Amino acid sequence: MSFGNRLAISAATAAAPAAARRKLVLVVDESRAQRAMLAIHLTRAGYEVAEAESGDTALAFCGARRPDVILSDWVMRGISGPELCQQLRTDREGPYIYFVLLASKDEPADIAFGLESGADDFLTKPASAAELLARLRAGERILRLQDEAHSVYVRLSETLAALRSAQVAMDRDLNEARRLQQGLIGERQARYGDFTVSNLLRSAGHVGGDLTGSFAINARRFGVFAIDVSGHGVAAALLTARLATQFSASVDQNAALFINEYGLYESRSPAVLARYLNHLMLADLRVDTYFTMVYAVVDQISGEVRLVQSGHPHPLIQRADGKIEQVGNGGLPVGVIEGADYEEISFVLAPGDRLLIASDGIWDAADASGRVLGAEGLAAVLQTNRSTKGLGLVEAMVWSVLGYSGGRQTDDISAVLIERGAAPDESVAEAT
Structure with a gap:
C-alpha cells in the first residue's frame, strides 16, 4: 500500500471515535520484508497498520495523521529511531504516541539511551509475535490511562473557565454590593x-x-x-x-x-x-x-x-x-x-x-x-x-x-x- 493510499485511508477513519476504531500502529523500518512481517502479526491481532520506510517518511505521516503506536527500527539512514522519537516528543500537540524501539543490540547502555530519548519500550530483534503483542497490550493500557487523563484535563479546563467566568460576574456583583453597603x-x-x-x-x-x-x-x-x-x-x-x-x-x-x-x-x-x-x-x-x-x-x-x-x-x-x-x-x-x-x-x-x-x-x-x-x-x-x-x-x-x-x-x-x-x-x- 502506497503512502498516498494510506493517507486516504487515514482521512476516512480519522473521525471515528477512539473507543470504536482500531488502534493505528505505524511500522518504521528500511526493510520491506521486516515491515511486512510485523504488519501480518499486527493485522491478525486487530490493529490497523501503516508503514514508513524512513524517519522522514514517518514524520510526514505523523503530520497528516497521528498514530497511536510507533514501532521503529533503531538504525536507519537519515533519521535514526531515537532521533525520530526525540523529534516527536518535542511536539506536544495532539494525543500521546506510544513509542517502541526495535534493535538487534540489547546492551544496558543502549537500552538506557533509547529510553532517555523518549521511547516507552524496547524490543530486541527478532521479537516473537507473542512478546510483541504483549508489549503492545501494555502500551494500550498506558494510552487508555493517558486518554482518560486528557479527558479529565479537558473537563477540568472547561470547568475552570466556567468558574473564572462566574468569578468575574461575582466580583462585579460584590463590587456593586460594596458600593451599596457604603451607601448605607x-x-x-x-x-x-x-x-x-x-x-x-x-x-x-x-x-x-x-x-x-x-x-x-x-x-x-x-x-x-x-x-x-x-x-x-x-x-x-x-x-x-x-x-x-x-x-x-x-x-x-x-x-x-x-x-x-x-x-x-x-x-x-x-x-x-x-x-x-x-x-x-x-x-x-x-x-x-x-x-x-x-x-x-x-x-x-x-x-x-x-x-x-x-x-x-x-x-x-x-x-x-x-x-x-x-x-x-x-x-x-x-x-x-x-x-x-x-x-x-x-x-x-x-x-x-x-x-x-x-x-x-x-x-x-x-x-x-x-x-x-x-x-x-x-x-x-x-x-x-x-x-x-x-x-x-x-x-x-x-x-x-x-x-x-x-x-x-x-x-x-x-x-x-x-x-x-x-x-x-x-x-x-x-x-x-
Missing part, C-alpha cells in the same frame, strides 16, 4: 448643631458586617449607632442591610423613633432599643448569628449622652485637655439570649470633647508578634492625632492600625467619631 451609612460626615459625626467603614472583603451612622431625632437630639455582625462576607452583609432599616431616617422604619403625644419625634431609650432588637433577632429573624452594638442618644444643648453597649468594644472619650476615658461595662451581644437585660449609661461631652466608638477590627489588630492594639494602642492613636479632627482623624486611625498590623486586615474596620465643637473663647485661644 449615608453621608460620611454629618453636623448636628455644635456636634460633628464622622463615619468610617472599611470591609476586609468585598462586603462586610459592620455598619455605622447617625440620624436626627428632633431639633435637640440625634442618634448614633455602631454595629458589628458576627462573621464575614455576604451573609453578614445581608443582615447588616436588614439592620440598617432599623436606623433609617424615616420614622416609619426606624425602630428607635416614635411620635409622642405632642406629635413630635422622640427616641426610645438606648436600653429599650437593645431589648427590642434582641427580641427581633431571636423571635422574628431567627438567624444563626448575632451582632454587637453601641447606640447613643446625644443632646445637642446639654451635651448629655445616653448610651447602651451591647458586646461592642468600649467607647473612648477624649476630653478637651487630651485625657482619655473608657466608658461602658461590655454587656451582652444582641441576638444571643432571649430576655437579656441591657444597662444604660450616661455622661456629658463638654465643648472640645470627642467620643470614639471603634469596632473590634481596630481593637484586635495585631502586630507581627501577635500583640493586639487594644485600649492602650488606640489611646495612643488618639493622643498622636489630638489636633486632627473629623474625617482626617478616622482616616489617620486606619493608617495607624494598618501600619501596626503590617498592612494585614483580617476583620472589618469601622468607627464613628462624635466631636463637640470648642467653646467660642477656646476657639479664639486656639487660633491665636
Whole structure:
C-alpha cells in the first residue's frame, strides 16, 4: 500500500471515535520484508497498520495523521529511531504516541539511551509475535490511562473557565454590593448643631458586617449607632442591610423613633432599643448569628449622652485637655439570649470633647508578634492625632492600625467619631 493510499485511508477513519476504531500502529523500518512481517502479526491481532520506510517518511505521516503506536527500527539512514522519537516528543500537540524501539543490540547502555530519548519500550530483534503483542497490550493500557487523563484535563479546563467566568460576574456583583453597603451609612460626615459625626467603614472583603451612622431625632437630639455582625462576607452583609432599616431616617422604619403625644419625634431609650432588637433577632429573624452594638442618644444643648453597649468594644472619650476615658461595662451581644437585660449609661461631652466608638477590627489588630492594639494602642492613636479632627482623624486611625498590623486586615474596620465643637473663647485661644 502506497503512502498516498494510506493517507486516504487515514482521512476516512480519522473521525471515528477512539473507543470504536482500531488502534493505528505505524511500522518504521528500511526493510520491506521486516515491515511486512510485523504488519501480518499486527493485522491478525486487530490493529490497523501503516508503514514508513524512513524517519522522514514517518514524520510526514505523523503530520497528516497521528498514530497511536510507533514501532521503529533503531538504525536507519537519515533519521535514526531515537532521533525520530526525540523529534516527536518535542511536539506536544495532539494525543500521546506510544513509542517502541526495535534493535538487534540489547546492551544496558543502549537500552538506557533509547529510553532517555523518549521511547516507552524496547524490543530486541527478532521479537516473537507473542512478546510483541504483549508489549503492545501494555502500551494500550498506558494510552487508555493517558486518554482518560486528557479527558479529565479537558473537563477540568472547561470547568475552570466556567468558574473564572462566574468569578468575574461575582466580583462585579460584590463590587456593586460594596458600593451599596457604603451607601448605607449615608453621608460620611454629618453636623448636628455644635456636634460633628464622622463615619468610617472599611470591609476586609468585598462586603462586610459592620455598619455605622447617625440620624436626627428632633431639633435637640440625634442618634448614633455602631454595629458589628458576627462573621464575614455576604451573609453578614445581608443582615447588616436588614439592620440598617432599623436606623433609617424615616420614622416609619426606624425602630428607635416614635411620635409622642405632642406629635413630635422622640427616641426610645438606648436600653429599650437593645431589648427590642434582641427580641427581633431571636423571635422574628431567627438567624444563626448575632451582632454587637453601641447606640447613643446625644443632646445637642446639654451635651448629655445616653448610651447602651451591647458586646461592642468600649467607647473612648477624649476630653478637651487630651485625657482619655473608657466608658461602658461590655454587656451582652444582641441576638444571643432571649430576655437579656441591657444597662444604660450616661455622661456629658463638654465643648472640645470627642467620643470614639471603634469596632473590634481596630481593637484586635495585631502586630507581627501577635500583640493586639487594644485600649492602650488606640489611646495612643488618639493622643498622636489630638489636633486632627473629623474625617482626617478616622482616616489617620486606619493608617495607624494598618501600619501596626503590617498592612494585614483580617476583620472589618469601622468607627464613628462624635466631636463637640470648642467653646467660642477656646476657639479664639486656639487660633491665636
